[in-house]
Amino acid sequence: MKRGTFIFEEKPSVLSFSAVVGKKEGEGPLGKFFDEVEKDSYFGQESWEKAESENLRRSVARTLKKGSFCADDIDFVISGDLLNQCISSGYALRSLGIPFFGVYGACSTMAESMVLGATMISGGFAKRVLCATSSNFCSAEKQFRTPLEYGGQRTPNAQWTVTGSGSVVLGNGDGPFIDSATCGRIIDLGVCDIANMGAAMAPAFVDSIIRHLKATGTDVSDYDLILSGDLGLVGKNIAIELFEKEALSPGDRYNDCGAMIFDNKAQDTHAGGSGCGCAASVLCGYILPKMREGKLKRVLLGATGALMSPTSTMQGESIPSISHIVSLQA
């Protein structure tokens, strides 16, 4: 047991999964892969926060249905989101009656919840664990940046928060399996620019990947795909540079969910996607189905999170970042 890394002898499997996203995500390169694309930016609700919560609720309902599960079949749900006090999760899940662990990992939440869920399954503490997260462009802009009505100009390195939710049920059964996982450390190299989250998070991603490779005795060439959560185009390039410094050459095996989900030129998303829902919807809508189909055999997902708040930023603090790793095997 290397510090921070879990190697599962009893490999938990991903029994069911789904991704529900917004209109812009549906118009992007991965649009056709998502389970549901909602065209109403309010998801039929009266506020963006409630829209995000409804988005999460729908993804969870679909994941349960696709696996023929009812809420009573699930031992625990592990969920969190970007909204203050994680209200998207709290309100989306309150009617289900499932024992609930709330987590906060910013945009690394999908991986964090899966790491914890996998330990519960592998440790024999649960038969089935539901892991979920969400983000919403409008609720995130309102909370973290400026009101949309303000019409603020976005910098070229700014990312576009994905409106979307992904969820999985972990348990014992057929693949894809989680063979190992690594819990991230908080890395803060002093980046203070909240319009450049990719730069803040890239070192945390590379740190966790290197720790995971060392602990599992694997090399980048052992994986079909190494995926960061939402570094975006700027952060992705920094990650590539950092890999090179460590003499790692993942080449085309490395990609970033934030770089994949939008066509940044056609969709004017600048440096690409971000948000808890970015890694979650790309994983659940695109990656896991490809693994079921046998088109991807081994995937390392390193979802990335920036742990600052608007208050800490106003107080001059830099951006502490984290990346949790889930290793998936078909």
Next chain:
Amino acid sequence: MKRGTFIFEEKPSVLSFSAVVGKKEGEGPLGKFFDEVEKDSYFGQESWEKAESENLRRSVARTLKKGSFCADDIDFVISGDLLNQCISSGYALRSLGIPFFGVYGACSTMAESMVLGATMISGGFAKRVLCATSSNFCSAEKQFRTPLEYGGQRTPNAQWTVTGSGSVVLGNGDGPFIDSATCGRIIDLGVCDIANMGAAMAPAFVDSIIRHLKATGTDVSDYDLILSGDLGLVGKNIAIELFEKEALSPGDRYNDCGAMIFDNKAQDTHAGGSGCGCAASVLCGYILPKMREGKLKRVLLGATGALMSPTSTMQGESIPSISHIVSLQA
């Protein structure tokens, strides 16, 4: 295995613990039991958020030192707090380099982190896990209610957020032990009054206690103390009524950390204490030492959390609540 309850065959032990609190908490009935009482409400920092983070950092440093641990001896840290994006935890822990799981359970965080930490120890995934949380009166008032400068009148059923932090190191060794634990469900009976959090949270506490008793085949009389986290005086009375409805009579065996930490008449704290730091500092400053001394043999701690945000409240939402249970044995 009853849904939501963990019964640990290999019982994790609480190896080290400490509580660091503010001036008002130091002047309360439990004042002499805390490891450190800081008289400066800013903890030597420039903002209340940084004060809270410094409070958490000091508690963690003391807990490590009391157990003769350095950061490298700890496999994981599990922490969260009330501040938006859990910045108290993120900034307090970033320099330690310990793999970090962020959690959000509002004021139930101390128990939530200990439940998760105990599963990691018992499941063989870690040798030592650090669990921590904090709250701060000034940062909480600013974020959740009104700026202190506003001088708002407090209602009689309002609670006073504890300035304090508690932390523990879990591992294998001498007692106190965690023999079992229960993960809470989200309970929302429609209470919308954010000045009456005790009323919102009491049903979640009683729900979790009953589930825990049933799952472990124990009765209230098996415990020296059944402790709610921060229901305060109003919520405590509601919990007593709810116990009676369930034909449970814990009597003097039941108490509430929020009712214990302040002298509500002398200290003008109205319905008592609240906040993540309430259950955490009472547990780490008062309960765990009493268990080490053999004065308490079996204790059920049900830390309680309210999962709303100021935004959800302004949007007319009720308060979803949760309570996680840790069963401690000397």
